Every structure is written in C-alpha cells, then in structure tokens.
Amino acid sequence: MANKGESLSKKTTDGFLCHLNELATNGLPTLTYVQSQKLVYTEQYDVIIVGAGFAGLIAARELSLRQRKVLLIEAKDRIGGRTFTAEYDDGKKFEIGGTWIHWSQPHVWTEITRYGLSIIESxxxxxxxxxxxxxxxxxxxxxxxxxxxxxxxxxxxxxxxxxxxxxxxxxxxxxxxxxxxxxxxxxxxxxxxxxxxxxxxxxxxxxxxxxxxxxxxxxxxxxxxxxxxxxxxxxxxxxxxxxxxxxxxxxxRYKIKEGTSTLAQAILNDCQNVKLLLSTSVASVDRTKQDSVIIRLQSGDLILARTVLVTVPLNVLKNIEFLPALNLKKQEIAVKGQCQGxxxxxxxxxxxxxxxxxxxxxxxxxxxxxxxxxxxxxxxxxxxxxxxxxxxxxxxxxxxxxxxxxxxxxxxxxHDWRTDPNIMSTWSWYKPGQMSSYLQILQTCEPPVFFASGDIANGWRGFIDGALESGLKSAREIQQYLDKHFTST
Ligand SMILES: Cc1cc2nc3c(=O)[nH]c(=O)nc-3n(C[C@H](O)[C@H](O)[C@H](O)COP(=O)(O)OP(=O)(O)OC[C@H]3O[C@@H](n4cnc5c(N)ncnc54)[C@H](O)[C@@H]3O)c2cc1C
The missing domain is CATH 3.90.660.10 (Polyamine Oxidase; Chain A, domain 2)
Structure with a gap:
C-alpha cells in the first residue's frame, strides 16, 4: 500500500451539498482516504508525476512496479482528479465527475478485472x-x-x-x-x-x-x-x-458499482513506494539543466527529477511555466483551450x-x-x-x-468543474480544427518532459479509459527513456 495515514481524511473540499431552505455547504465525504506524505527535498526522483487523476495514477503504478522512484504531486486534497465518489445519505454513492464505463473500453475494463470490481446499471x-x-x-x-x-x-x-x-x-x-x-x-x-x-x-x-x-x-x-x-x-x-x-x-449506462474512487484507490494501493503529495501545486518545470529537471512548487520549494510527467487537464496546462517554453503549437492550444463543458x-x-x-x-x-x-x-x-x-x-x-x-x-x-482552478473543463471535446492541428503535438513528449491526459488520448479521449490509455503510453515512453539514459536507482 502506498499510503498508510494515521488520521485518514474522508472529506474533500471539492463539491457541494445543498438542502432545501439551506445555503449550499462546500466539501463532500468521499470514498478515498489517503494521506499526503512528508517530502525529503534533497531526494532526486526518476519521475515526478504532476496530477493524480487516472492518467497520473496508472503511470505511477506502472513505473513504480518497474522499481522507478516516483513522486506524485497533486494540487487537490484527494486523488482521482476529474472523478470522485461522494458517499452520503445512508451510504448512497454519487459520482461527482466521470462515471460511466463500458466493457468495450479496453483500458478501464482491464483494471476492473484486475481489481475484481463490478458494474451497476443506471x-x-x-x-x-x-x-x-x-x-x-x-x-x-x-x-x-x-x-x-x-x-x-x-x-x-x-x-x-x-x-x-x-x-x-x-x-x-x-x-x-x-x-x-x-x-x-x-x-x-x-x-x-x-x-x-x-x-x-x-x-x-x-x-x-x-x-x-x-x-x-x-x-x-x-x-x-x-x-x-x-x-x-x-x-x-x-x-x-x-x-x-x-x-x-x-x-x-453502466458505472463501477464500488465507485470510481475505489478504482483510483486500488491503483494507488498497488503502487510500490510511490510518494504522494496532496494539496501541492506545481508552478514550474525547469529543464534547462542537463540530466535533471527542477520542479518548483507554489510554495517555492524545489524538487529534482530525471523526468517529469505532466498530466494536468489541457485547460490548465497554461498555468505551469516551462523553461525553456514548450513547443509553440503546444503553447498555442494551451492558451486556446478545448471546449469547457x-x-x-x-x-x-x-x-x-x-x-x-x-x-x-x-x-x-x-x-x-x-x-x-x-x-x-x-x-x-x-x-x-x-x-x-x-x-x-x-x-x-x-x-x-x-x-x-x-x-x-x-x-x-x-461540483463546478468548469471553474475549478485545477481543472477548468469537464470531459474533452475539441473545437473545430483542433484535432488535426493539435492532438499529435499535445501527445508528443519533449524529453525529459512527458505528457499524459484523458484530454490527449487517442481512443476514448474525454473518458477514464482515455486517461488510462494515455498514462500507460507515457509510462512506457518514460521507462524507455530512463533505460536508455540512466540505470535504475
Ligand atoms: C462531470 C464529468 C463527467 C464525466 N463523465 C464521464 C463518464 O461518464 N465516463 C468517463 O469515462 N469519463 C467521464 N468524464 C471524463 C473523465 O473523468 C476524465 O476524462 C478523466 O478522469 C481524466 O483523467 P486525467 O487523469 O487525464 O485528468 P484529471 O482527472 O483531471 O487529473 C489531473 C489532475 O491534475 C491536477 N492538477 C492540475 N494542475 C496541477 C498542478 N499545477 N499541480 C499539481 N496537480 C495539478 C488536478 O487537480 C487533477 O487532479 C467526466 C468528467 C467530468 C468532469
């Protein structure tokens, strides 16, 4: 298990609940309960993964199972990104973000089989x-x-x-x-x-x-x-x-009976010695030095890594500063953004x-x-x-x-995903012309910086399946890059 916290949080500040004749209250009880870990800033990681949605989680699992030293940094106080299962009113489960899946979605179905989960019909x-x-x-x-x-x-x-x-x-x-x-x-x-x-x-x-x-x-x-x-x-x-x-x-039509958060938690639990920092935003990614990327957190702290995997939603990519700047077309689409949903x-x-x-x-x-x-x-x-x-x-x-x-x-x-500063969108839908102009550019890595997201997947882009597809692909690319340039630590 990646995280064994003593006081486990079961509430996220995301989401709201509103009863008749009452003002809405912010925050919801969730199914995932992981604790942020303490960081030793002098450590160097093989990979820093920015974002603990499904793309980041699956990449963390794959790379850590190959003995890579992984740090997962997430701006929110929970894992799961654009998915989370709230539990309320005598155990009723409410999927606040991504919900429905299907057996013809190959990556998500594999994970359902792997963790022994089941489906229920809406x-x-x-x-x-x-x-x-x-x-x-x-x-x-x-x-x-x-x-x-x-x-x-x-x-x-x-x-x-x-x-x-x-x-x-x-x-x-x-x-x-x-x-x-x-x-x-x-x-x-x-x-x-x-x-x-x-x-x-x-x-x-x-x-x-x-x-x-x-x-x-x-x-x-x-x-x-x-x-x-x-x-x-x-x-x-x-x-x-x-x-x-x-x-x-x-x-x-069909959703995960145990909840999307249970799947996210299962993937995290399978990670080997992955360090997870919650409520921590990455401000910049500096790849000007040879053999080492410097990540600067919003707090100003710096962390070193050999590679970085950026999995943030497309509509907030522009909030991270890259040094040197990303490919021009990537910058262009980051500013334009996809449909907001x-x-x-x-x-x-x-x-x-x-x-x-x-x-x-x-x-x-x-x-x-x-x-x-x-x-x-x-x-x-x-x-x-x-x-x-x-x-x-x-x-x-x-x-x-x-x-x-x-x-x-x-x-x-x-939850209002459109105005959530770490998301700014729901599921991926491109505006006219964006797919042929930008999709492949967005997928292209700029080693030692790599990219994965449900927003840039090939198949089920805009779905949990797409996030998994994209995370798996990037994990493979990073593994190959590390194999070529460094021996395992
Ligand atoms: C309302 C809604 C309904 C949906 N319905 C479905 C559905 O029914 N079926 C389906 O399959 N999919 C659905 N989706 C889409 C699906 O949820 C997403 O495509 C998928 O979860 C995206 O995963 P991801 O890992 O690519 O990105 P995300 O889950 O967005 O994860 C990215 C993470 O990066 C973090 N982050 C952002 N900036 C920073 C930073 N600077 N530093 C650190 N962390 C940062 C974010 O907080 C986030 O947790 C839905 C989405 C929404 C919002």
Whole structure:
C-alpha cells in the first residue's frame, strides 16, 4: 500500500451539498482516504508525476512496479482528479465527475478485472417513457422509447453519415484516429452545427426527433453545438460501433458499482513506494539543466527529477511555466483551450418516480436527465455551459419541474468543474480544427518532459479509459527513456 495515514481524511473540499431552505455547504465525504506524505527535498526522483487523476495514477503504478522512484504531486486534497465518489445519505454513492464505463473500453475494463470490481446499471437510461421539452423549453411532450428510439437512431445515422459509409472512411480505427488523416482534415473544420445545417432538410424530422437529436448532440459536447468539433462526434460514433444505441450504452449506462474512487484507490494501493503529495501545486518545470529537471512548487520549494510527467487537464496546462517554453503549437492550444463543458448535478427527490429519462435541446439549462437508482428517487442531470446554477436548489427544482411538474427536490450535490482552478473543463471535446492541428503535438513528449491526459488520448479521449490509455503510453515512453539514459536507482 502506498499510503498508510494515521488520521485518514474522508472529506474533500471539492463539491457541494445543498438542502432545501439551506445555503449550499462546500466539501463532500468521499470514498478515498489517503494521506499526503512528508517530502525529503534533497531526494532526486526518476519521475515526478504532476496530477493524480487516472492518467497520473496508472503511470505511477506502472513505473513504480518497474522499481522507478516516483513522486506524485497533486494540487487537490484527494486523488482521482476529474472523478470522485461522494458517499452520503445512508451510504448512497454519487459520482461527482466521470462515471460511466463500458466493457468495450479496453483500458478501464482491464483494471476492473484486475481489481475484481463490478458494474451497476443506471436504470433510467432505458426508461420506457421519455419527457421531451419542445418550443424553447415551453412545451412538454411525453413519448415512448419504443416509438422513437429507432427513428432517433436513423436521424443520428444520417447526421453522422458524412461519407456514405457511416464515417468509416473518416474514422475506421478510432484508437488510431489519424488512420485516414486526409479525411479527418477534410471534415475537422466543421462544427456540429455546420453538419446539422447540411442535413437538416434531408433529415425530415418531427419536432420531437429534432429536439432529441439536438439534445443528444449538445449533451455530448456539453454546450452550444456551434462550438463543438464535428470530428469529435465522429470519433464517438466510431467508438460506438457506428450505431446510436450502442454508442449510448457505452456512454452513460453502466458505472463501477464500488465507485470510481475505489478504482483510483486500488491503483494507488498497488503502487510500490510511490510518494504522494496532496494539496501541492506545481508552478514550474525547469529543464534547462542537463540530466535533471527542477520542479518548483507554489510554495517555492524545489524538487529534482530525471523526468517529469505532466498530466494536468489541457485547460490548465497554461498555468505551469516551462523553461525553456514548450513547443509553440503546444503553447498555442494551451492558451486556446478545448471546449469547457457544462454542468452535472445529482438531485434527490421527495418520492420515487420509477425509471425516467428526459431530453431538451440547447439552450435549455438541462439537456438530459435520468433516474439512476432502482426506484427512481435520485436523478442525474446535465446542462450546457454555465446555464444552470446547480448550487441553487430552487433553480434546479424549477428546471426539473419543466419536465416533472410536481416533483420536489430534497437535496442537490455536485461540483463546478468548469471553474475549478485545477481543472477548468469537464470531459474533452475539441473545437473545430483542433484535432488535426493539435492532438499529435499535445501527445508528443519533449524529453525529459512527458505528457499524459484523458484530454490527449487517442481512443476514448474525454473518458477514464482515455486517461488510462494515455498514462500507460507515457509510462512506457518514460521507462524507455530512463533505460536508455540512466540505470535504475
Ligand atoms: C462531470 C464529468 C463527467 C464525466 N463523465 C464521464 C463518464 O461518464 N465516463 C468517463 O469515462 N469519463 C467521464 N468524464 C471524463 C473523465 O473523468 C476524465 O476524462 C478523466 O478522469 C481524466 O483523467 P486525467 O487523469 O487525464 O485528468 P484529471 O482527472 O483531471 O487529473 C489531473 C489532475 O491534475 C491536477 N492538477 C492540475 N494542475 C496541477 C498542478 N499545477 N499541480 C499539481 N496537480 C495539478 C488536478 O487537480 C487533477 O487532479 C467526466 C468528467 C467530468 C468532469
């Protein structure tokens, strides 16, 4: 076990909880309980890993199991990064960030097998009845899954069918996204809205199907589809086997029963003698000296390492100073950033409503919501950009009432990832043109500095699986680099 603390913290300052008629309180009880360690500043490490999300954790495990001396530095007071499982209300588990996984996500499934974890279904995803908001959120329509899901699937097929073979010519191998580079470049300039405008007339949709299609597209990129790159839609489409129902099952149906935090903790526990510093921010990475990188912490302390793996989210990469500066294109995208994403919240209802699912197109403050538990007393909801104040229970209830006029909300919990200074985004979605211009540059190491993140993965970029893929790849590169330049310490 990497960390055995005496007084184990089970609360993070991340997240909030808001009960009816009460002000929101910050911080949530979590499943992970690790303690930050004391550092001997004169030690030199083989690798310093910046960020203890899944990319950083998996790299720490792989490198430490190969006897490399690893220091993991995390700005937050917990591990897990953009994922954490809050436990509240008689042991109910709430996934505040990344949640759903699938057996076709190869890296995460391997870890589930390795640690003997299991999955549980979010029940509302396959609800028979769907609430759809039409006419700018003013008209509520109840429809059935059976009558509409296949038609929606056909509309999605037309939307995605850019090359008459369901985008197979563009994204034949989504885990090697540049296999058909010319075609990727051809369509990368398109926004999701551009593509919708191209096919809108041919789609010949009812109002309900149009509303559902637009809700689904906006949900996926968590904002205004005019800002989201169409090529990322095609990547998800290919990962979903070019089929809407299969894609949907992979994106939002099955979660880790024991919680994402349990997986994060299991990976950390497997590390061999990794030192972990929590609540510690890296301010700069100086690689001007030969054979040694100097990491400067926000506190001003300096630590030495042979290599550094930077796993921070793309939208906060610009906050770290690199000496000499990073590749110009990396600097450019770090400043531009990817789409920032939107909101996610959990709401506990005063009484169960059974299995239920809802959709509304942008700019409705909730684009998608569904019940998660067996009896339907807990709803998970998503909104575009910052259009819903999820910390305000009355506002959340009012928005839910557009779909469910009589429900009352007992409490709401979540976290504002978009304004979290160490994250500044939800899941990765690139803007038009960014994938062909920047993805490979972002993945390219600048030895002795290496990069990994769910935001720069090849396959399931924007997912836990992508973070694991990227962390594994960088661990391999670092191991090769250290083998070549240094013998093991
Ligand atoms: C609301 C939400 C819903 C999601 N839903 C899903 C889902 O259902 N399924 C799925 O698979 N994925 C989902 N994702 C995406 C998934 O959570 C991420 O892609 C993945 O967790 C990213 O892992 P990572 O290690 O690359 O980055 P992160 O988890 O972001 O880890 C990076 C770490 O770096 C730290 N850091 C930043 N700056 C510094 C610094 N200067 N010094 C030290 N540390 C620093 C951060 O605090 C953070 O802990 C979701 C994400 C969000 C936010």
């Amino acid at each position: 029940k509302g995803v396959a609800a028979e009845h769907i609430s759809v908001l039409l006419d700018n959120g003013t008209k509520l329509k109840q429809i059935t899954l059976a009558d509409n899901w296949i038609t929606l699937g056909k509309a999605m097929e037309k939307y995605s069918d850019i090359d008459n073979v369901q985008a197979r010519m563009v994204m034949p191998l989504p885990h090697a996204p540049f296999t058909a580079r010319e075609n990727v470049e051809k369509y990368d300039g398109l926004s999701m809205q551009d593509r919708f405008d191209q096919v809108r007339n041919a789609l010949n949709m009812t109002d309900e199907i149009q509303a559902m299609l637009l809700a689904l597209l906006s949900m996926n990129m968590q904002g205004d589809i005019a800002e989201g790159g169409f090529i990322d839609h095609l990547r998800w489409w290919a990962l979903g086997d070019y089929d809407m129902i299969r894609m949907f099952d992979k994106l939002g 939107g909101t996610k919240f959990w709401a506990k209802l005063d009484k169960p409503i059974g299995h239920w699912f809802a959709m509304a197109p942008y700019p409705n403050p909730i684009t998608m919501a569904y019940t998660d538990d067996q009896d339907g007393s807990v709803i998970v909801g998503f909104g575009p950009e910052g259009l819903l104040d999820i910390k305000n229970i009355e506002t959340v209830e009012k928005e839910l009432n557009k779909f469910l006029p009589t429900v009352k909300v007992q409490y709401v919990l979540g």
